[in-house]
Amino acid sequence: MDVLGYEVRLLYIILGAILLAFLAFLSYLIRSGLFYTVTLSFSCPTPDVMPQKVAYIMERGPYKNTGLLFKRTMDLMEDGKVFALYYDDPEKVPQSELQYLVGCMLPTQSEVLADHMVNSGYTIHTFPPCSNALITEYPNYTVISMYLAIWRIFPKIKKMMAEIKHEEFPVIEFCTSTYFKYIVPVDNMAKFYVPGVKRRLKTHVE
Incomplete structure (x- = not known):
C-alpha cells in the first residue's frame, strides 16, 4: 500500500x-444579514412602530436578559406589539447597572387589557408623540441575526447621534419574525425616560 x-x-x-x-x-x-445594506435616516416614525400608551416592566442587568421578558410579555398579550427600550451604553456602563424595559403597545381605549397588564406586574405609561427619530432595521432570518444587527447597527447609531450632540439616548427595539427595527427618538427624547431611570449625562440638546 x-x-x-x-x-x-x-x-x-x-x-x-x-x-x-x-x-x-x-x-x-x-x-x-452579514452583507445587508444598513440604512439609517431621520424621519417621522409611523404609529405602528412608535409606542405611545404602553404597559412595561423595567429591569436592570445584562441586556441579554430581555429575551425572558419578551417571552413573558408576548405570553400575556399575544396580539400586542412587544418592544424593548434600552437606556445605557454597555460599553460605558457595567452590565449589572444597565437599565432597560420591555413592554407592549396598548390600544388607547382598552382599559380591561391595561388592568390585566397591571395585575401582572406591569406599569402603564404614555409616551409623547415623536415627529423626528433616527430609524433603521435589520433582517431577522436566523438565530445570529440579532448579534449581527447589534454589531453592525449600534456603532452607526452612536456615530449619527454624536453628530447631533447626543452622547446618551434611549433606543427602542421592535422584533418581528422577519426583521428588527430600531428607533431613537430625537424630539421629546427626555420624555422617553420613564420614572426610575437614571440619566448618566446632562449634555442633551432638547
Whole structure:
C-alpha cells in the first residue's frame, strides 16, 4: 500500500471538508444579514412602530436578559406589539447597572387589557408623540441575526447621534419574525425616560 499516497488523499479529504464547512458557515452568515445594506435616516416614525400608551416592566442587568421578558410579555398579550427600550451604553456602563424595559403597545381605549397588564406586574405609561427619530432595521432570518444587527447597527447609531450632540439616548427595539427595527427618538427624547431611570449625562440638546 502506498502510504504516502494514502496520506495525500486523506489530506485532500480533510481540506475539502474544511472548505465545505467554511462555505456552509459563510452562506449561513450571508443569510443572517452579514452583507445587508444598513440604512439609517431621520424621519417621522409611523404609529405602528412608535409606542405611545404602553404597559412595561423595567429591569436592570445584562441586556441579554430581555429575551425572558419578551417571552413573558408576548405570553400575556399575544396580539400586542412587544418592544424593548434600552437606556445605557454597555460599553460605558457595567452590565449589572444597565437599565432597560420591555413592554407592549396598548390600544388607547382598552382599559380591561391595561388592568390585566397591571395585575401582572406591569406599569402603564404614555409616551409623547415623536415627529423626528433616527430609524433603521435589520433582517431577522436566523438565530445570529440579532448579534449581527447589534454589531453592525449600534456603532452607526452612536456615530449619527454624536453628530447631533447626543452622547446618551434611549433606543427602542421592535422584533418581528422577519426583521428588527430600531428607533431613537430625537424630539421629546427626555420624555422617553420613564420614572426610575437614571440619566448618566446632562449634555442633551432638547
